[in-house]
Amino acid sequence: xxxxxxxxxxxxxxxxxxxxxxxxxxxxxxxxxxxxxxxxxxxxxxxxxxxxxxxxxxxxxxxxxxxxxxxxxxxxxxxxxxxxxxxxxxxxxxxxxxxxxxxxxxxxxxxxxxxxxxxxxxxxxxxxxxxxxxxxxxxxxxxxxxxxxxxxxxxxxxxxxxxxxxxxxxxxxxxxxxxxxxxxxxxxxxxxxxxxxxxxxxxxxxxxxxxxxxxxxxxxxxxxxxxxxxxxxxxxxxxxxxxxxxx
Amino acid sequence: xxxxxxxxxxxxxxxxxxxxxxxxxxxxxxxxxxxxxxxxxxxxxxxxxxxxxxxxxxxxxxxxxxxxxxxxxxxxxxxxxxxxxxxxxxxxxxxxxxxxxxxxxxxxxxxxxxxxxxxxxxxxxxxxxxxxxxxxxxxxxxxxxxxxxxxxxxxxxxxxxxxxxxxxxxxxxxxxxxx
Numbered sequence: 144x145x146x147x148x149x150x151x152x153x154x155x156x157x158x159x160x161x162x163x164x165x166x167x168x169x170x171x172x173x174x175x176x177x178x179x180x181x182x183x184x185x186x187x188x189x190x191x192x193x194x195x196x197x198x199x200x201x202x203x204x205x206x207x208x209x210x211x212x213x214x215x216x217x218x219x220x221x222x223x224x225x226x227x228x229x230x231x232x233x234x235x236x237x238x239x240x241x242x243x244x245x246x247x248x249x250x251x252x253x254x255x256x257x258x259x260x261x262x263x264x265x266x267x268x269x270x271x272x273x274x275x276x277x278x279x280x281x282x283x284x285x286x287x288x289x290x291x292x293x294x295x296x297x298x299x300x301x302x303x304x305x306x307x308x309x310x311x312x313x314x315x316x317x318x319x320x321x322x323x324x325x326x327x328x329x330x331x332x333x334x335x336x337x338x339x340x341x342x343x344x345x346x347x348x349x350x351x352x353x354x355x356x357x358x359x360x361x362x363x364x365x366x367x368x369x370x371x372x373x374x375x376x377x378x379x380x381x382x383x384x385x386x387x388x389x390x
Numbered sequence: 391x392x393x394x395x396x397x398x399x400x401x402x403x404x405x406x407x408x409x410x411x412x413x414x415x416x417x418x419x420x421x422x423x424x425x426x427x428x429x430x431x432x433x434x435x436x437x438x439x440x441x442x443x444x445x446x447x448x449x450x451x452x453x454x455x456x457x458x459x460x461x462x463x464x465x466x467x468x469x470x471x472x473x474x475x476x477x478x479x480x481x482x483x484x485x486x487x488x489x490x491x492x493x494x495x496x497x498x499x500x501x502x503x504x505x506x507x508x509x510x511x512x513x514x515x516x517x518x519x520x521x522x523x524x525x526x527x528x529x530x531x532x533x534x535x536x537x538x539x540x541x542x543x544x545x546x547x548x549x550x551x552x553x554x555x556x557x558x559x560x561x562x563x564x565x566x567x568x569x
Contacts, residue, residue, distance in 0.1 A: 184552070184556075346511075346512065346515060346545055346548050346549075347515050347519065347541060347545055349512075350512045350513070350515035350516040350519070351515065351516055351519040356512055358508075360555070360559075361559070365505065365555075366505050366508060366509070368509050368512060370512060370513055370516050371513065373516065373517040373520050373521075375517050377420050377521055378423070378424065380514060380517055380518055380521065380540065381420075381518070381521075381536060381537065381540045382423055383419050383423045383536070
């Protein structure tokens, strides 16, 4: 089977003739079931990369293939269909509709992708239960904590069984505890086979949860590393320096 | 950390033999430091000489001698505990020296050097996070704090590595534009 995502020599120049391209010859493959973190400072091209993989934008040159679909050449209708059901998004800000209940927020995403109401409601309820917020289904987003709102956003992202879950700084607006729980959730989903592409500037988050970390600098892949399961002992990692003897 | 104050702190809890002091110190630091018995023994001797600890009970076979804190030892410990740390930041990283020397030699190995170092830090962040979680599961809050500290330091090291790479790229770019 081919890779789920395959970027080949992708360049992206924005209009206005920016001096440097946002992406400058990026080649990158993502396997099915991978948990990949893309790191980089602001301006390194990570958002551009995400937008291209999400089908929100097209490359200036090079190829973006997702599940064999050439996003650069796809027609608008095909791209729209891909965005609705091929990818799920989780953002830093949850972007939930305040006038809809938690359940409706999730159901609407399924209906937009063509799902029937009954099936959509059932799938939404299953996801809310899986994410531990079944009891919040009838409430409005504003009544929920940040962590709970992000879970709703994750349920919404997953409702159409996307090939790819894209998470853009998903813990950026959360306190560290809720952030941790959200990340654990993403890890769990990944264990269940969900391909996850996480974009973050937070090295700890990337190293801790993703197996593979790609670093972008100035629109290029500066590093691509697969982290190993730890075999180190505590003493190899931390050494408290103790003064030898009392003077 | 000073072994002197580590020993005083342990003896503040209860009188201990030298061997217990060594074991407790090691377990306190979660195996992150192995204490040499000779060091502990010498520290105990000097603390006794300075009147900060004293023999608890009969002075018999030296090995079996337990020590307890004196009033003066207690005061020294309390003073130390209440004093914030203000030592200068110690940069003892070998990578720093390598970087300085490589910059001088200008042999183009800087990027590779920094990238390799970066990978070490990323892997270390992952490993430390696992240890932090394990310590949390085992209810060792003290070790959670130790690992958290190590994680923050590693994050800083990683940021520093990135900042170095950034500086080098910028100065290269300037060099190219000037020529």
